Amino acid sequence: MSRPVHAGPGPLASLALMLYPPAWRERYADEVRALLEEAGSGPATAASLAVRAVPAWVNPPRHLHDRGARMRASVATVLVAWSALTGVGAVFVQLTQLQGFRAPGHPLVQWCYLIFDAALAVSVLTAAVGGVPLWLQMVRLARRERRRRELAWLWMAVVVPAGYMAAALTALTVVHDPEASGSWWFAGFAVLGFGAAGLASAGPAVALKRLAPGGPAVALAAAASGVAAATVALAGLASAIAAAGLCLWTTSFAGYHHAGLAWAYLLFVVTIAATATISGGRGVRATFAIPAR
Amino acid sequence: MTNRLDRWADPPLLVLASLADEPKHGYAIIRDVSETMGVRLTAGTLYAVIARLEAVGLIEPLASADRRRPYQITAAGRAALAEQSARMGRVASLAQARLGERYGWAGA
Numbered sequence: 001m002s003r004p005v006h007a008g009p010g011p012l013a014s015l016a017l018m019l020y021p022p023a024w025r026e027r028y029a030d031e032v033r034a035l036l037e038e039a040g041s042g043p044a045t046a047a048s049l050a051v052r053a054v055p056a057w058v059n060p061p062r063h064l065h066d067r068g069a070r071m072r073a074s075v076a077t078v079l080v081a082w083s084a085l086t087g088v089g090a091v092f093v094q095l096t097q098l099q100g101f102r103a104p105g106h107p108l109v110q111w112c113y114l115i116f117d118a119a120l121a122v123s124v125l126t127a128a129v130g131g132v133p134l135w136l137q138m139v140r141l142a143r144r145e146r147r148r149r150e151l152a153w154l155w156m157a158v159v160v161p162a163g164y165m166a167a168a169l170t171a172l173t174v175v176h177d178p179e180a181s182g183s184w185w186f187a188g189f190a191v192l193g194f195g196a197a198g199l200a201s202a203g204p205a206v207a208l209k210r211l212a213p214g215g216p217a218v219a220l221a222a223a224a225s226g227v228a229a230a231t232v233a234l235a236g237l238a239s240a241i242a243a244a245g246l247c248l249w250t251t252s253f254a255g256y257h258h259a260g261l262a263w264a265y266l267l268f269v270v271t272i273a274a275t276a277t278i279s280g281g282r283g284v285r286a287t288f289a290i291p292a293r
Numbered sequence: 294m295t296n297r298l299d300r301w302a303d304p305p306l307l308v309l310a311s312l313a314d315e316p317k318h319g320y321a322i323i324r325d326v327s328e329t330m331g332v333r334l335t336a337g338t339l340y341a342v343i344a345r346l347e348a349v350g351l352i353e354p355l356a357s358a359d360r361r362r363p364y365q366i367t368a369a370g371r372a373a374l375a376e377q378s379a380r381m382g383r384v385a386s387l388a389q390a391r392l393g394e395r396y397g398w399a400g401a
Contacts, residue, residue: 013336028340034360035319035336048337055341061348 009036012046019053022065067286068214071222074283075134076205078225081276082127083201085232087194088269089120094146094186096246106249112242119235123228130224134217135204140210150210156203164196199293229273229280236273240266302332304342309351309366309374316355316365319343346370 009017013036017029036045096113135154142151168189175185243265311317311325323334334342343364346352351370355363365373390396 016337024344028344030360031319031335031362032340035323035339038361039323039336040321045336048335050337052337052341056344061344063348064344270373 009033010046013041013049016046016049016053019050020056021060021064022060023066023069024056024060025110027064041136047085048116065286065289067289068212068218070286071218071283072208074279074286075131075218075225076208077279078229078276078283079127079131079205080198081272081279082123082225082228082232083197084126084194084272085236085269085276086120087190087197088265088272089116089232089235089239091190092116092243092265096242106245107246109249110240112185112238112245115238116235116242119231119238123231123235126224126228126231130221131204134208134221137210137215137217138204138207138213141213142201142207150207153203153207153210157200160196160200160203164192167192189289221288222287226280226284226287227293229276233273233277236269239270302330304332304334304338305346305351306374306377307332307334308339308342308346309370310378312352312364312366313371313374316363318357318361318363320361377381 007031014033017025017032020029032049039045093116135157139151139154141147142154171185171189307326307330308322310330311322317325319336319339323336323339326331342354347354347364349369350367350374352364353367355365357363389398
């Protein structure tokens with residue numbers, strides 16, 4: 001009996017396969033493509049594959065579980081998300097707390113400021129405790145193996161923020177009253193700051209992927225990244241509530257800063273905080289998981 | 294109304310039953326399950342099941358020259374299938390006996 005021959009998995013099924021975790025794809029994607037070449041595929045097949053990708057992420061099969069890779073991926077993801085949220089937090093502080101915005105008769109906003117400050121401080125401390133030993137281990141590893149590119153990526157975490165601070169201080173020295181020069185200065189500092197934070201966090205993340213270090217420092221960093229993600233998510237939630245409260249109750253705030261911008265800020269914060277929390281949680285679970293057979 | 298009794302068609306059980314006689318690759322499993330058990334497994338369901346069964350050691354992959362990797366049932370898989378089949382057989386026998394006694398049902 002001859003088998004039906006089909007051209008390939010089809011674009012929808014190929015897209016659906018891309019939704020699976022890398023380890024799953026590496027192990028099964030070729031087999032699934034071979035199956036679809038024989039059996040054919042349509043929208044229903046693609047939908048079935050897409051739906052089954054969710055449990056593959058949430059509860060990955062144990063034999064595909066690479067604890068070390070999972071922990072490193074979580075540390076890298078949380079580091080980038082944490083940098084973005086910390087940058088957003090700095091902008092939030094500048095636009096709200098330091099401008100003295102309060103909601104008369106609504107202590108909620110003030111409480112949110114306090115929670116935000118405390119959570120951000122804890123997350124910075126946790127990130128330092130978990131990140132510095134791993135960073136030092138990677139620097140030693142890169143030096144020992146003469147990996148100059150990885151060493152350069154690692155030093156970006158120090159050089160880029162220092163360069164940004166130096167540039168900002170220099171600019172403030174040259175322009176004595178930036179507030180009088182309009183909001184462009186603030187927007188410029190903010191955009192440059194996000195760029196610097198992105199580079200400073202991407203550097204160690206790339207080095208982490210390339211050097212693939214192991215040992216207790218990775219486990220400590222993964223556990224710390226989970227705590228940092230949770231606390232920074234709390235800070236994000238507090239800032240989101242405060243921003244929403246100011247939009248609702250403080251007309252001068254909403255009128256000055258435009259409600260659309262505040263909602264875009266909320267969406268950004270929630271997306272990044274959710275990414276950090278999910279990835280951090282998976283890293284913590286990998287840290288304390290019993291190794292597979 | 295949906296017939297919820299079709300829950301007997303548990304995909305892991307169907308895959309184990311399909312592999313009970315000989316190793317098969319994905320497409321062969323889908324065809325066998327469809328032809329012998331009347332259940333159409335989709336690629337997404339099949340590979341979710343294969344991944345789970347492999348993770349718990351009930352099936353194992355065999356070496357393959359091409360991308361169509363065959364799977365075979367393991368000793369643990371045979372034991373699990375035998376146990377579940379015996380349980381289902383007892384339920385089937387009991388149901389048939391009672392239907393026969395009460396309604397004179399002589400079987401399908």
